[in-house]
Amino acid sequence: MLRVDVITIFPGLFGPFLEEAFVEIARRRGVLEVAVHNLRDWTVDRHRTVDDAPYGGGPGMVLKPEPLVAAIEALAGEKGGARRARVILFSPQGGRLDQHRVATLARAPHLVLVCGRYEGIDQRVIEIAVDEEISIGDYVLSGGELPAMALIEAMTRLLPGVLGNPESTCTESFEGGLLEGPHYTRPASFRGRSVPEVLRSGDHAAVARWRADAARKTTRDRRPDLPSGRDTEDAAGKPPKRREREEQ
């Protein structure tokens, strides 16, 4: 069972996300537990203040250390001490989230996800209470709530008994480092475009070869940066077109 505690100043953002689709199924089947906490519950002043102006001046506000550290230690325990959970902060400074990291975190079994807001959080919170910073991409969001949902969604797909056919996670993008090739379903012809014959042949070996080829080609063409996007010969053993082009 995976337990996830989320710390945010906008708990309402998570409502529908937790009540729909695979996340709802995983919670109902008892393989996922998600508790969303309002950071303001750890403030001590009557204005429930969570932010303040940045030292050194400049635009925007910064999340204060006291409520954040109090919330994290209440939910995860003290860093280094009897810590009960792995504490993750989402920020552009974090390590890039990928399928491999998702698979590791899905086995946690207890995560505390810290959702920043404003310009960010006081650096001392990271030093005192955060185990890992994660980025979901090189763009700036207004908060860590969507990254938290992205991680929960990605982990949920890997939890036992959630996806109808566990087989499907094995052939997914990034499994084996390859992107998936194209998908087709009925009708066999649409606006004059037909489905590749081999996919309707019933010849499972030929279909598997076609799909492996298509996955390599898609990875080579779309994500040559991926390890498996480089120097993968296609089934005919022809070296990737790109290298040929370069060699010209």
Ligand code: 4FV
């Ligand atoms: C982000 C990202 C991100 C930065 C300041 C929230 C915002 C604000 N998190 N991947 N990209 N966070 O832009 O994870 O606090």
